[in-house]
Amino acid sequence: MLKILRYSFFDLMRSRWSYVYFAFYLLLGVILLFLNNDLSKAVITLMNVIIVLVPLIGTIFGVMYYYNSQEFTELLLAQPIKRASIFLGQYLGVALSLSMSLILGLGIPFVFYGLFESSAVWDFSLLLITGVFLTLIFTALAFNIALSNENKIKGFGYAILLWLFLAVIYDGLFLMTLILFEDYPLDKLSLFGTMLNPIDLSRTLILLKLDISALLGYTGAVFKQFFGTSFGLIVSFFMLTVWVILPVGRIINKSKKKDF
Amino acid sequence: MKSITVFFIAIFIANISIAQTIEVCSTCPVSTLKEAITQSKDFDTIIVEKGSYKEHAIVVDKPLTIIGKNYPVIDGEKKGEIITITADNVTVDGLFIINVGTSYTEDYAAIRVKNSKNFVIQNLVLEKLFFGIYIEKSRNGKVYHNKIIGDAVEEYNSGNGIQLWYSKNVEIEHNYVEHVRDGIYLEFSDDCLIKNNISTLNVRYGLHFMFSNDDTYQDNTFENNGAGVAVMFSKRIKMYNNLFKENWGTASYGMLLKEINDAEIIGNIFEDNTIGINIEGSNRINYRHNSFSNNGWAIKVKGACYANNFTENNFLYNSFDIAYNSNVNDNVFDKNYWSNYTGYDLDKNGIGDVPYRPVKLFSYIVNRTPETIILLRSMFIDIIDFSEKVSPVFTPDNLLDKNPQIKRITW
Numbered sequence: 304m305l306k307i308l309r310y311s312f313f314d315l316m317r318s319r320w321s322y323v324y325f326a327f328y329l330l331l332g333v334i335l336l337f338l339n340n341d342l343s344k345a346v347i348t349l350m351n352v353i354i355v356l357v358p359l360i361g362t363i364f365g366v367m368y369y370y371n372s373q374e375f376t377e378l379l380l381a382q383p384i385k386r387a388s389i390f391l392g393q394y395l396g397v398a399l400s401l402s403m404s405l406i407l408g409l410g411i412p413f414v415f416y417g418l419f420e421s422s423a424v425w426d427f428s429l430l431l432i433t434g435v436f437l438t439l440i441f442t443a444l445a446f447n448i449a450l451s452n453e454n455k456i457k458g459f460g461y462a463i464l465l466w467l468f469l470a471v472i473y474d475g476l477f478l479m480t481l482i483l484f485e486d487y488p489l490d491k492l493s494l495f496g497t498m499l500n501p502i503d504l505s506r507t508l509i510l511l512k513l514d515i516s517a518l519l520g521y522t523g524a525v526f527k528q529f530f531g532t533s534f535g536l537i538v539s540f541f542m543l544t545v546w547v548i549l550p551v552g553r554i555i556n557k558s559k560k561k562d563f
Numbered sequence: 564m565k566s567i568t569v570f571f572i573a574i575f576i577a578n579i580s581i582a583q584t585i586e587v588c589s590t591c592p593v594s595t596l597k598e599a600i601t602q603s604k605d606f607d608t609i610i611v612e613k614g615s616y617k618e619h620a621i622v623v624d625k626p627l628t629i630i631g632k633n634y635p636v637i638d639g640e641k642k643g644e645i646i647t648i649t650a651d652n653v654t655v656d657g658l659f660i661i662n663v664g665t666s667y668t669e670d671y672a673a674i675r676v677k678n679s680k681n682f683v684i685q686n687l688v689l690e691k692l693f694f695g696i697y698i699e700k701s702r703n704g705k706v707y708h709n710k711i712i713g714d715a716v717e718e719y720n721s722g723n724g725i726q727l728w729y730s731k732n733v734e735i736e737h738n739y740v741e742h743v744r745d746g747i748y749l750e751f752s753d754d755c756l757i758k759n760n761i762s763t764l765n766v767r768y769g770l771h772f773m774f775s776n777d778d779t780y781q782d783n784t785f786e787n788n789g790a791g792v793a794v795m796f797s798k799r800i801k802m803y804n805n806l807f808k809e810n811w812g813t814a815s816y817g818m819l820l821k822e823i824n825d826a827e828i829i830g831n832i833f834e835d836n837t838i839g840i841n842i843e844g845s846n847r848i849n850y851r852h853n854s855f856s857n858n859g860w861a862i863k864v865k866g867a868c869y870a871n872n873f874t875e876n877n878f879l880y881n882s883f884d885i886a887y888n889s890n891v892n893d894n895v896f897d898k899n900y901w902s903n904y905t906g907y908d909l910d911k912n913g914i915g916d917v918p919y920r921p922v923k924l925f926s927y928i929v930n931r932t933p934e935t936i937i938l939l940r941s942m943f944i945d946i947i948d949f950s951e952k953v954s955p956v957f958t959p960d961n962l963l964d965k966n967p968q969i970k971r972i973t974w
Contacts, residue, residue, distance in 0.1 A: 344880060344902065355942055474943035481935050482928070489934040497937055506940060514939055517859030517882035519811050520837040526934075527813075 307379070307389055311396025315368070321400055324360065328408025336416045342423040346430060349409065350509045353434045354502055355470055358441040361401060362462040365445025368397050370455050377563055390446070390558040394551070398442040402435045409434075426512050433505040436543045440501045441466070443550035450557045469502050477503075490525045498538075501546045508539045588612035596629070596637065597621050611635045611658065619664070623648045623655075631657035634688060639663050641691075644671045654683040663692040670722060672697035676704065684709065694722035695743065702731040706738065713743035715766045723771075724762070727752040735760060745771040746788065753777050760784075768793045768819075769810075772800060781805065785817070791836065793819040794826070804830040807839070816841040817858070820848070828853060830974070838863050839881070842871070851875055852974045860886050860926070869893045875972050878902060878921070882939060885921040885962075888930050892959035896921060900968040908969045919967040922958040924951035 315321050331352065335345040369376075372393065379389050409431065418424055445462055452458040477496050481489055497503045510518060511530060518530045529535040585599045585607060593599045596618055599609045605625050613633040619642045623629070627650070636659045639645040643664040646655065653676075660673045672694035676682050678701060685707040689695045695711040698704060706725060715721030724740035726748045727733055733752065738760045740746040746762030749755060750773045757780035762769035769785035770792040772778065781803035785791035791807040793816075794800055800823065807817030817836035820826075823845040831853045833839035839858040842848075844867040851872075855861035856879035863886045871894040878884045879902045898914075906917035925944050929936050938944050951958060 347880065351940065351942075351945075471943050471946070474938055474941045478928070478935060478938055478943065481938075482932050485932040485934075489932070493934040493937045503938075503941070507937065510937075510939055514859065514882045516811055516835050516837050516857065517939065518936060520813060520815075520859050520933075520936070 305392070307384075307392025308395045308399075311368075311372075311393045312400050314372075315396060315400040320364065321404055324364075324401065325404040325408045328405055329411060332409045332412035336412055342413070342416065342418065342421045342427075345413075346423050346426045347513060350430060350506075350513070353430060354437070354506050354509070357405065357434050357437045358470060358502055359466050361398075361438045361441030362445040362448075362466050363459075364401060365394075365397055365442040366449050366458050366462045368393070369446055369449035370458065380563055386558045387555045390450075390554050391551070394442060394446050394554060398439050401438045401442065405434050405438065406431055426509075429509065429512055433508055433543075436547065437501065437505055439547045440543070440550065443547065443554060446554050447550050447557065450554065450561060469500055473500050474503065494525065494529055498542050501543065504539055504542055504546070508536070508543075511535055511539075582606040582608065584608045584610060586610050586612065587616075589614050600625070600627065603627055606652075619643050619645050621646045623653050624650050626650050626652035628654040629656065629658070630654075631659070634659040636661060639673075641665065643669075644673075644675060646674045648674065648676045648679055648682060651680040652682070653679060655685075655687065656683070657686045659688045659690075661690045661692075663689075663694070665693045665720065667720070670694050670697060670726075672722070672726075675699070676701045679704070683707070688712075692722065692743070694726060695724045695740070697726045697728070698730045698733060699728040700730065702733070704730070704733045706733065706735045708736075709738045711738065711740045711743065713741070715743050718744055718766055721766060723748040724765070726750075727755065727775075730755070734758070740769075741765065745769075746785075747771070749773065749775040749778065751775060755779075758782055761786075763787050765789065771795075772797045776800075779803070784808070785810070787811075788815075790814070790816040790819050792817070793821070794823050795819070795821040796823075798824050798826075800826045802826065802828045802831060805832075807831065807833045807836060809834070810836045812837060820845045823848065827851075832856075833858055833861065841865065842868050844868065846870055848872070849874075852972070853877070855879065855881055855884075857881065859883065862886070864888070864894070871895070872897075874898050875968075875974070876900070877972055879971075883923065883926045883929075886926040886930060887922050887959060887962065888927075890955075890957060890959045892962040894962075896962065896964040898966045898968060898972075899964055900970070900972050901964065904967045904969075906967065913969050915967040915969055918963040918965045920952055920955070920958070920963050922962055923948045924957055927957045 335348055339345045418427060448461045449458050497507050585593055585603055587593050587596055587599045608628040611631045613635050615636040615638060617638045617640055619639040637645060639662045641662045641664045645660055645663055663673050664671045673689045673692050675697040677699055680703050682704040684696060687709045689711045692713050711724040721744040723745040724743040728750050730752045731754050733755045736758045740762045741764045743765055744767050746765045746769045748771045752775045755778045759782045761784045763786040765788045767789045769788040772794045774796050776798045779801040784806045786808040788810055791810045810817055815837045817833040818840045821843045824847055826848045828850045829852055833855045835857050837859045839855045839861040841863045843865040846869045848871045851874050854877040858881045860883045861878050861881040866889055873896045875898050877900045901919050904915055904919045906915040908915055925948055
């Protein structure tokens with residue numbers, strides 16, 4: 304598995320797309336800092352970018368890589384290697400190279416700008432951690448989609464739809480539900496709804512840092528316990544881990560049974 | 564007439580020349596403060612040496628100066644009120660007063676000033692108290708450099724740090740108040756000056772005005788209180804250069820304004836509060852040169868607020884800048900800096916070319932269904948906010964800052 308991981312990783316490192324991705328984040332970081340002159344404001348803007356763009360790039364890239372390397376995968380399948388290690392190796396190769404582009408691309412300008420001396424260092428590292436989690440989750444989801452669809456067009460379609468649903472439509476439905484049932488106590492429901500969507504989950508995680516004073520304005524014991532203590536942070540991280548494990552598990556399962 | 568004046572001056576000088584000093588210590592002939600007061604004559608000085616004195620219900624009924632050396636402890640043993648001042652021209656300085664009695668029927672205080680003029684209360688340390696310094700129906704006094712540390716947990720069985728009731732012209736400066744109900748409380752008290760105090764960790768308000776007019780408070784710090792400052796039913800209050808910080812919670816405000824008219828709020832800093840300023844039924848108030856940063860809501864307007872002016876303030880990284888609960892607006896927002904402003908300035912005059920709408924649709928939704936706060940900063944919310952910005956339906960459409968500043972305002 305490690306060999307395949309290494310192969311996929313270096314293959315991607317050599318590919319143009321990784322550089323484009325890396326360059327994009329580098330540019331974003333530099334421009335944000337250049338325009339803002341303020342680390343904490345730049346962190347807020349970055350958050351908006353990360354929770355929307357990272358999943359999008361993760362899904363598209365994952366699907367693309369799977370379809371592109373399909374022939375090579377079939378060649379590997381003919382060798383005496385466990386199926387799980389082939390697919391896991393490829394998955395981790397993609398996810399890790401994407402995460403590396405993200406961390407380096409954003410990290411370098413911020414470090415040069417004096418991140419370590421500023422108070423934003425924790426907010427920023429939280430941002431990077433959630434970025435990595437989102438990459439892991441959405442690449443895994445993309446692999447799931449690609450494994451289940453032989454048709455490339457369909458696969459891409461589903462991938463984009465998945466992203467659109469989780470990034471935008473889900474929140475719309477969520478908001479409608481909350482407003483429709485506003486006469487009932489909703490604090491548990493709203494926290495539960497957040498757990499079901501990794502993008503919302505990472506957003507909440509960042510809100511905990513940035514908007515804690517607004518979140519504490521709501522009267523609700525469950526809310527207060529969740530946002531007022533480290534409980535919220537722990538639960539969110541736990542749920543993000545679950546969100547990584549479930550799709551990865553399905554990759555393993557699916558790849559075992561699939562006919563090629 | 565002249566001779567009468569000379570006569571009075573002569574008496575006054577004579578008085579001073581015969582004014583003597585009485586020393587109180589455990590081994591002295593006079594071993595209690597009460598005894599010293601009964602033995603003293605007008606305008607005497609009583610010096611209390613270091614030690615512990617178990618006394619309560621001390622009544623100062625003559626113009627005396629009471630000075631503690633090295634903070635002698637006056638221990639009330641929780642039996643009731645400790646010092647009551649009923650005469651004019653009394654100075655109390657440098658005592659350490661502890662264990663004030665708690666009562667549900669009477670407001671026992673560490674020091675009560677009653678119907679007095681020209682009093683000075685300074686350098687006291689008060690601990691384990693019910694009410695701290697209670698000034699009633701008095702005028703022209705000074706309360707300086709006191710430290711009041713209470714242990715209040717609940718509102719109903721705790722008292723206020725410094726309380727003024729029907730008093731006038733009192734100066735309250737450089738005091739430190741923590742862990743009481745209201746740090747400083749003014750009721751029916753006019754023309755007072757509250758300056759350079761620190762009021763923190765109080766159960767209810769850091770500073771509280773009720774039916775008090777023409778007061779000024781400036782350069783104070785209010786941190787981590789139930790709510791920073793509550794100004795209610797008062798007129799012409801001046802609020803300058805105060806710091807309101809970290810007042811967090813479901814009913815927490817940096818400043819709560821209720822039925823306030825003609826006030827001036829200038830140069831204050833509101834940082835990390837759940838709600839920076841909560842305004843209800845307040846008219847003709849000028850907000851200028853204030854800075855609101857990292858609050859949940861910078862300003863929450865609850866209705867019946869007319870002809871208020873918000874000019875040249877900085878709104879920095881608040882979750883919500885302004886929240887309205889109706890779509891009627893009669894207040895003016897002009898020349899403020901909004902960190903959430905996304906417009907441009909093509910003619911480079913430092914003023915954004917597109918007006919800024921500080922009220923977002925989402926703040927209206929959160930007002931209606933508070934749980935939706937969890938969707939803050941979601942992309943969907945950005946989309947609906949944007950559509951509301953383009954054509955306002957739920958938010959007041961004349962509520963806009965026509966001259967949003969491009970750069971942060973400095974003053």
